[in-house]
Amino acid sequence: MTSFHVRRYRPEDAEAVKKVFTTSMGEHVPSTFLHMLKQPLTQAVASCVIGGLLLSSRSLILPLLASALLVAGSRQLVGYIFTRYIQMCLKKDLGRIQEAYMEPEDRCFWVAESGGCVVATVACLPSSVREECLELKRMAVLRSHRGLGIAKALCRTVADFARQRGYRAVMLYTSVVQSEAQRLYEGMGYARVGEALVPEMLAKLLNFTLIEYRYELPEQNDRRSSCSRK
Incomplete structure (x- = not known):
């Protein structure tokens, strides 16, 4: 064991502490992303966008493409929020x-x-x-x-x-x-x-x-x- x-x-622990914090916080991005996808607001927005495209285009290609873009964009947004939070913490108490x-x-x-x-x-x-x-x-x-x-x-x-x-x-x-x-x-x-x-x-x-x-x-x-x- x-x-x-x-x-x-x-x-002398300063850099190691920052690494542990940054690594650990980054692990919460996937679970936060899943939490985001489960929320009624997210699902309502996705339904409106996909439904509107499906009715207007009468094709599955645009709705499927829009779905992929929404998912990718949401994942990027969560990653950005965590990156901003990590940087803020490193500048504040974890930087001193x-x-x-x-x-x-x-x-x-x-x-x-x-x-x-x-x-x-x-x-x-x-x-x-x-x-x-x-x-x-x-x-x-x-x-x-x-x-x-x-x-x-x-x-x-x-x-x-x-x-x-x-x-x-x-x-x-x-x-x-x-x-x-x-x-x-x-x-x-x-x-x-x-x-x-x-x-x-x-x-x-x-x-x-x-x-x-x-x-x-x-x-x-x-x-x-x-x-x-x-």
């Missing part, structure tokens, strides 16, 4: 991990290392909407190292960090298409507490929701110093 260990982020996670109080960023390589990441910071919670973020595990218990170890690492600092719970968001992540969190004891649409217009139209999970922690009073000072 492949071994691994979890440790705090170091500045030391400053965003390692220096402020009650924040931290960890990596899982196997065979001398970074194969997974996770981070946490105080929730902006739930004062009593730490928010788990940037969970990503390379497909080649899944099934080894790495994600569970990272979840426990965040929970321990939150418990040591006196937080009541850990919360997180995952998307409706990330069924594997949903199973992981629910298996770790996280409870689904709500859903919200991604605020972008296209996401609203396609019913792309974020699921909020919460994991309750035993109450503790000792809030320790930040991970960068421990």
Whole structure:
């Protein structure tokens, strides 16, 4: 069985972390594309276009061609949305991990290392909407190292960090298409507490929701110093 260990982020991990994040996020494109095709709006638009062409041309060639173009265009659109999101994240917190996670109080960023390589990441910071919670973020595990218990170890690492600092719970968001992540969190004891649409217009139209999970922690009073000072 492949071994691994979890440790705090170091500045020399920067490029490896970006690679893990980019690779993991790219894997969600196919499932998001399928989700898009299943939505009533998508099917209604496709039906109108294909039906209109079928009636006007009285031929199957144009409707079939239009169907192929719609599918290809939709796939390209999903890919573009994910590429834009990845680039935004790399410019924001993932482009300055030391400053965003390692220096402020009650924040931290960890990596899982196997065979001398970074194969997974996770981070946490105080929730902006739930004062009593730490928010788990940037969970990503390379497909080649899944099934080894790495994600569970990272979840426990965040929970321990939150418990040591006196937080009541850990919360997180995952998307409706990330069924594997949903199973992981629910298996770790996280409870689904709500859903919200991604605020972008296209996401609203396609019913792309974020699921909020919460994991309750035993109450503790000792809030320790930040991970960068421990």
